[in-house]
Amino acid sequence: MHKFRNVKLVLEDGTIFEGKSFGKEKSIAGEVVFYTAMVGYTESLSDPSYKGQILVPTYPMVGNYGIPSADQTEGVEDFYESDRIHASGLVVADYTDDFSHWNAEKSLSDWLIENDVPGITGIDTRALTKILREKGSMKGKIEFDDQPIDFVDPNQDNLAALVSTDDVVTYGSGKHKVVLVDCGVKYNIIRCLLKRDTTVIRVPWNYNFNEIDCDGIFLSNGPGDPVQCEETVNHIKEALKGAKPIMGICLGNQLLGRAAGADTYKLKYGHRSHNQPVLLKGTQRCFITSQNHGYAINQETLPSEWEELFVNVNDGTNEGVRHKTKPFFSTQFHPEASSGPVDTEYLFDEFIENIEKSKAQ
Numbered sequence: 538m539h540k541f542r543n544v545k546l547v548l549e550d551g552t553i554f555e556g557k558s559f560g561k562e563k564s565i566a567g568e569v570v571f572y573t574a575m576v577g578y579t580e581s582l583s584d585p586s587y588k589g590q591i592l593v594p595t596y597p598m599v600g601n602y603g604i605p606s607a608d609q610t611e612g613v614e615d616f617y618e619s620d621r622i623h624a625s626g627l628v629v630a631d632y633t634d635d636f637s638h639w640n641a642e643k644s645l646s647d648w649l650i651e652n653d654v655p656g657i658t659g660i661d662t663r664a665l666t667k668i669l670r671e672k673g674s675m676k677g678k679i680e681f682d683d684q685p686i687d688f689v690d691p692n693q694d695n696l697a698a699l700v701s702t703d704d705v706v707t708y709g710s711g712k713h714k715v716v717l718v719d720c721g722v723k724y725n726i727i728r729c730l731l732k733r734d735t736t737v738i739r740v741p742w743n744y745n746f747n748e749i750d751c752d753g754i755f756l757s758n759g760p761g762d763p764v765q766c767e768e769t770v771n772h773i774k775e776a777l778k779g780a781k782p783i784m785g786i787c788l789g790n791q792l793l794g795r796a797a798g799a800d801t802y803k804l805k806y807g808h809r810s811h812n813q814p815v816l817l818k819g820t821q822r823c824f825i826t827s828q829n830h831g832y833a834i835n836q837e838t839l840p841s842e843w844e845e846l847f848v849n850v851n852d853g854t855n856e857g858v859r860h861k862t863k864p865f866f867s868t869q870f871h872p873e874a875s876s877g878p879v880d881t882e883y884l885f886d887e888f889i890e891n892i893e894k895s896k897a898q
């Protein structure tokens with residue numbers, strides 16, 4: 538029985554939380570980040586953007602709806618955001634093995650163990666989150682006494698390269714051909730594109746996608762610091778010389794911003810939740826969005842032919858950019874949601890409209 542052995546969460550500032558293990562009995566180190574969504578542990582743990590991070594859901598009870606089936610449609614799992622867990626570890630207040638849900642097939646504990654990922658329960662996640670909010674996201678480790686390890690900063694690595702596809706993969710057979718630059722794509726982006734009559738050609742993060750004859754370019758979400766993806770940025774710079782429609786999400790927003798000439802920077806503790814309010818610039822329209830990011834575009838550095846598209850109402854940070862004359866836009870939040878509110882899924886329709894207009898020219 539692997540469960541409920543003593544284990545510690547150790548923060549870079551010296552704080553130690555004692556808890557019980559309910560995942561793999563393996564010490565790991567990473568960046569500790571909190572998220573305040575009440576549901577969505579399956580989607581978050583399988584979101585490649587969490588690579589290298591130790592996740593702390595602030596919602597106290599975790600595990601009660603189990604882990605879903607691996608049913609697939611067109612080669613994409615219906616209920617996961619990738620084919621494995623990408624987060625390094627999970628920290629919860631109150632884990633329960635006693636799950637109940639129409640689609641549950643196994644416990645969260647079993648899924649963590651299968652994926653070699655440790656979990657720690659019995660932690661005062663409210664106290665932990667207060668520390669992360671005061672001091673910012675920080676390095677931490679889930680450590681078993683007999684397996685000491687050092688702290689690591691995952692953002693020093695090119696994490697997108699670690700989670701991107703190795704091969705070019707094609708999904709669907711719709712009329713619009715979209716190149717999907719995979720820096721760590723969430724499956725719901727592929728699902729949202731396939732629902733809109735597309736053929737999706739998923740390519741590695743550093744692939745020269747400009748060589749592909751396509752109708753539009755999609756820049757995915759992904760983990761880590763956008764400065765690590767200089768190769769992708771150079772390919773985007775090339776694409777910006779043309780006029781093929783581009784849409785980006787999250788890391789895709791940051792990479793589009795950098796390709797345009799703007800800078801990016803690290804936020805103190807990031808935005809990870811289902812209730813982030815964003816204002817559509819030039820209107821009074823506010824959307825509630827799903828978010829997961831630690832970096833942002835510095836909107837002051839956007840060149841004059843670009844403008845801010847959305848802004849975060851909580852802290853004024855950038856939530857999207859667009860070109861003033863060409864069909865290029867991106868969002869820092871997640872219009873594909875999964876998990877979270879779907880109010881901004883219409884942005885995929887705008888991307889497809891841009892493709893239709895550009896094909897009609």
Ligand SMILES: NC(=O)CC[C@H](N)C(=O)O
Pocket residue numbers: 586757758759760761762763786787788789829830831832833
């Ligand atoms: N979800 C994402 O694409 C995250 C983008 C980037 N890694 C950040 O943390 O800001």
